[in-house]
Amino acid sequence: MVDGQTGLTPEDRELARQLRSIKAHRILVVNKIDSQNKRLVATGISLGYPDTIMVSAKNGSGLGDLLDLVVAHIESTNEPSPSLRAAFIGQTNVGKSSLFNALLKTDRSLVLPTPHTTRDRVHDFLETSGLTIELIDTAGLRRQHNLAPTLEKQSAKQSLNALQRVEVAFITIDGSVPPSWQDQHIAQQITEVRLAAVILLTKADLVNKEERLSAEKRLDHWMPMLSWAPRLWVSAVSGEGVNKILPLAQAASASWHQQLTKSELDNFWAFLKRNRTTGRLPLADFAQTSISPPTFKLTLKQKTNPPLAIGDWAASQLRKKFSFLGSPIIVRMETTRQAK
Ligand SMILES: Nc1nc2c(ncn2[C@@H]2O[C@H](COP(=O)(O)OP(=O)(O)O)[C@@H](O)[C@H]2O)c(=O)[nH]1
Ligand SMILES: [Mg+2]
Numbered sequence: 656m657v658d659g660q661t662g663l664t665p666e667d668r669e670l671a672r673q674l675r676s677i678k679a680h681r682i683l684v685v686n687k688i689d690s691q692n693k694r695l696v697a698t699g700i701s702l703g704y705p706d707t708i709m710v711s712a713k714n715g716s717g718l719g720d721l722l723d724l725v726v727a728h729i730e731s732t733n734e735p736s737p738s739l740r741a742a743f744i745g746q747t748n749v750g751k752s753s754l755f756n757a758l759l760k761t762d763r764s765l766v767l768p769t770p771h772t773t774r775d776r777v778h779d780f781l782e783t784s785g786l787t788i789e790l791i792d793t794a795g796l797r798r799q800h801n802l803a804p805t806l807e808k809q810s811a812k813q814s815l816n817a818l819q820r821v822e823v824a825f826i827t828i829d830g831s832v833p834p835s836w837q838d839q840h841i842a843q844q845i846t847e848v849r850l851a852a853v854i855l856l857t858k859a860d861l862v863n864k865e866e867r868l869s870a871e872k873r874l875d876h877w878m879p880m881l882s883w884a885p886r887l888w889v890s891a892v893s894g895e896g897v898n899k900i901l902p903l904a905q906a907a908s909a910s911w912h913q914q915l916t917k918s919e920l921d922n923f924w925a926f927l928k929r930n931r932t933t934g935r936l937p938l939a940d941f942a943q944t945s946i947s948p949p950t951f952k953l954t955l956k957q958k959t960n961p962p963l964a965i966g967d968w969a970a971s972q973l974r975k976k977f978s979f980l981g982s983p984i985i986v987r988m989e990t991t992r993q994a995k
Contacts, residue, residue, distance in 0.1 A: 659685040659709065671704075682724060683707040689714050735780050735787045740820055741904045742791035743855075744845065745827030746837050750857035752777075753891035754827065755792040758900060783901050791821060822911055822947065823851045823904045823981070826881070830856030830870055830888060834877050842878045849948050851911040851982045852884040853903045859888040859895045883974065885981055907981025912946050915977065923976065927953075932968055936961070939991055950985040961988050 657667045674681055683704040689711035706724055710717035743751035759779055778791040818824065824845050828838050845852055856862075856870065867888060874886070885903050889896035915923070924941045927933045937956040944952050953969055955961050966986040973984060 656684040656686055659688045681706070682721070684721060685709045686712055689716065737780060737787045737789035739786060739823065739904060739908050740789045740791065741823040741825060741908075742793055742818055742821045743825045743827050744793055744818070744841060745825075746829070746835075746841070749827050749829040750891055751825075751827045752792050754825075754855065754857065754889060754897070754900070755779075755790060757891045757894070757897050758790060786905070788901060788904070793818075818848060818850065821850065823853065823907050825853050825855050825900070825904070826884065827855045827857060828874075829858055830867070831858040831861040834870070834873055839877050842881050846880045846983065849983050849985075851907040851948070852881060853900070853907055853981055854878075854881065854884045854886040855896075855900065856886060856888045857890070858892070859890040860893040862888070883979065883981065883983065903981065910979040910982035911948050913949055913977070913979065913982070914946050915943050915949075919977065923973065926972070926976075927969070930972075933965065936965070944987075948983045948985065949979060950987065952987050952989055954989045954991060956991050958990060960990065963988070 657663060681704050683706065685707065688709040708717055708721050708724060710721055712718075743755055745751055755777070759781060778789055780787055780789050782788070826838075826842060826845060828834055854874070856867075859867075862870065871886065875882070885907070887896050887899055887903060889900065891897070920941065920943060927941060928938055938953075939956040940952070940954040942952050944950050951969070951973065953966065966988045970984055970986045973979065973986070
């Protein structure tokens with residue numbers, strides 16, 4: 656913004672020079688232009704900006720035009736900021752892209768007309784019950800036998816980097832074939848990055864009731880680390896389950912962000928103190944230290960390390976009472992340096 660009455664100062668020119676390198680769109684606003692006369696003076700002002708606009712903060716002239724210019728520019732460059740980001744993760748050919756497309760083809764309004772493609776992922780936005788959701792279709796995570804262990808780790812890490820902005824992982828598994836150690840490997844990776852997760856068992860159109868039951872039994876066995884993740888049979892062909900995917904993602908995201916209230920924490924603390932498993936321990940404190948995912952700290956008044964199993968037990972009790980469906984939770988154990 657410059658002063659249209661005094662004209663350009665050396666400082667104005669220096670600032671303009673410095674701003675030349677920034678990426679953001681620049682608009683030159685010439686203020687104090689409240690009469691036709693002064694407008695003539697101001698036409699001499701030029702800094703080579705694509706958009707120059709004359710305004711008067713005093714009588715309000717030109718402000719509407721300025722707003723229009725700003726809004727037009729916001730709409731043309733900014734992607735919506737989603738309230739939930741979810742990505743399809745899984746082996747190649749399990750049906751990730753088919754589900755991605757099936758979800759975007761439903762009659763929910765698309766926020767942007769074309770999918771955004773980058774080298775390793777495709778993402779798009781959709782709106783459901785007033786929320787903007789960003790969906791990401793990743794390339795298949797694949798374990799590469801021909802790579803040395805360190806390289807393999809790096810390549811898996813790169814695939815997982817695509818997940819950095821994501822909060823919910825759709826762990827996508829072909830339900831029509833037995834789960835493999837590769838699915839297990841992917842599940843393990845997801846638990847390591849501590850994302851919320853929903854397990855999608857695909858190609859449900861090819862799998863009868865009995866086969867589904869035995870497939871789920873195998874999953875219990877193969878993926879005990881994801882016992883908290885809801886499972887859903889889906890088919891991009893018949894459409895089965897597709898409309899339940901986003902509600903489950905929302906539930907998982909809510910769990911991932913859940914902060915227990917003070918009274919919920921107080922109740923749980925009282926439960927720990929009177930319970931047979933923990934009641935005899937020198938309990939000092941219980942607190943939720945963070946969300947995304949929910950993380951708790953159980954402190955004992957003793958010098959020696961408590962058995963890890965106590966933390967696991969507390970976590971399972973938290974789940975019984977508060978569910979946290981679709982989100983990992985963490986209970987850390989601490990000891991105070993001073994014994995009671
Ligand atoms: N029968 C059946 N086939 C499917 C379904 N979803 C995907 N497919 C097929 O599985 C193959 C791989 O699908 P795609 O979505 O490309 O898998 P991606 O590699 O995980 O993205 C394709 O031949 C699809 O036609 C489904 O729900 N039912
Ligand atoms: Mg694909």
